[in-house]
Amino acid sequence: MASLTIAEVNKLDSEEFIEIFGNVVENCKLAAAAVWSHKPFQDVDHLNQTIADFLDALPQKGKEGVLRCHPDLAGRLAQAGQLTAESTQEQRSAGLDQLTQDELSTLTDLNQQYKVKFGFPFVICARLNKKAAILNGLTERLKHSAEEETLAGVEEVKKICQLRIVDIVTSEAKL
Amino acid sequence: MASLTIAEVNKLDSEEFIEIFGNVVENCKLAAAAVWSHKPFQDVDHLNQTIADFLDALPQKGKEGVLRCHPDLAGRLAQAGQLTAESTQEQRSAGLDQLTQDELSTLTDLNQQYKVKFGFPFVICARLNKKAAILNGLTERLKHSAEEETLAGVEEVKKICQLRIVDIVTSEAKL
Numbered sequence: 016m017a018s019l020t021i022a023e024v025n026k027l028d029s030e031e032f033i034e035i036f037g038n039v040v041e042n043c044k045l046a047a048a049a050v051w052s053h054k055p056f057q058d059v060d061h062l063n064q065t066i067a068d069f070l071d072a073l074p075q076k077g078k079e080g081v082l083r084c085h086p087d088l089a090g091r092l093a094q095a096g097q098l099t100a101e102s103t104q105e106q107r108s109a110g111l112d113q114l115t116q117d118e119l120s121t122l123t124d125l126n127q128q129y130k131v132k133f134g135f136p137f138v139i140c141a142r143l144n145k146k147a148a149i150l151n152g153l154t155e156r157l158k159h160s161a162e163e164e165t166l167a168g169v170e171e172v173k174k175i176c177q178l179r180i181v182d183i184v185t186s187e188a189k190l
Numbered sequence: 191m192a193s194l195t196i197a198e199v200n201k202l203d204s205e206e207f208i209e210i211f212g213n214v215v216e217n218c219k220l221a222a223a224a225v226w227s228h229k230p231f232q233d234v235d236h237l238n239q240t241i242a243d244f245l246d247a248l249p250q251k252g253k254e255g256v257l258r259c260h261p262d263l264a265g266r267l268a269q270a271g272q273l274t275a276e277s278t279q280e281q282r283s284a285g286l287d288q289l290t291q292d293e294l295s296t297l298t299d300l301n302q303q304y305k306v307k308f309g310f311p312f313v314i315c316a317r318l319n320k321k322a323a324i325l326n327g328l329t330e331r332l333k334h335s336a337e338e339e340t341l342a343g344v345e346e347v348k349k350i351c352q353l354r355i356v357d358i359v360t361s362e363a364k365l
Contacts, residue, residue, distance in 0.1 A: 033259070045252065045255045048259050049254065049258075069249075069252070072249045072251075073248070073249075074244075074248075076228075076244060077224050077248070079223075079224065080221070080224030080226075083204045084219055084223050091205075130204075134227050135204070
């Protein structure tokens with residue numbers, strides 16, 4: 016991924032911007048498309064905050080939809096090698112490609128329980144959590160209400176997004 | 191594209207639903223992801239209306255984002271053969287692959303004026319309009335305000351979406 020300064024980001028037309036930032040929210044080009052007109056961005060934090068504000072402003076069904084655009088951790092797409100490039104790297108960094116058969120079985124079972132209860136998949140920022148923390152987190156979060164988990168999931172989406180943006184935009188002094 | 195009855199649609203899990211309906215709103219999987227939990231759908235009209243309601247409930251920037259996820263008519267992606275399958279067929283049905291050099295030049299120029307004025311591309315349901323109507327529509331709509339054009343564009347997105355859904359779901363008696 017090309018590394019851009021925030022000044023370069025601010026010169027992108029909408030098509031270029033969507034192409035580059037279209038997956039900072041997994042499978043949700045709309046997030047990038049919606050925030051483009053907020054430019055010029057002062058810095059990376061400003062870009063992050065604008066996307067976070069967009070996610071917060073979505074209606075409840077929209078927030079659930081954002082979560083449904085995420086793949087299961089170590090799920091069908093991961094096993095088939097069909098994750099997005101970003102998700103592949105992130106799930107690997109958490110050690111999810113190195114699960115024992117028992118761990119995989121537990122994770123698959125908990126994921127399924129979570130989806131049945133809430134109607135969307137469990138989303139957690141894999142780059143900030145190792146597999147043990149993910150399994151514990153999933154067990155804990157299964158106890159919550161759907162409203163709590165929609166909000167918790169969207170907060171994880173924001174963390175994932177921030178780290179993906181850091182991979183694209185170079186850190187620099189503010190304009 | 192497989193033809194499904196509404197009963198079959200109602201049995202899809204969220205991943206299957208997003209895979210099948212993920213481009214009924216161009217490049218916007220979130221629309222399908224958001225409405226999945228509204229199932230069971232009574233019929234095609236109910237599915238259409240649920241997506242329309244989702245689009246209407248988006249904040250202003252979200253509506254603009256939906257429009258920005260659409261390609262220019264006869265634009266760069268069309269010339270490069272990189273449109274989605276749906277857009278390729280739709281632009282062809284309007285005769286946009288058969289423009290004279292003068293028509294293409296006029297359309298490109300008007301598209302550019304439109305994007306500069308409004309910050310999103312001109313969106314029109316190409317299957318319901320031939321090239322003359324599209325060129326006239328673009329000229330007229332350039333006179334509007336950004337607010338009017340956001341709403342007009344989203345109404346076109348709904349028409350495009352309805353026709354794409356008709357291609358996927360077979361018409362049948364209500365459940």
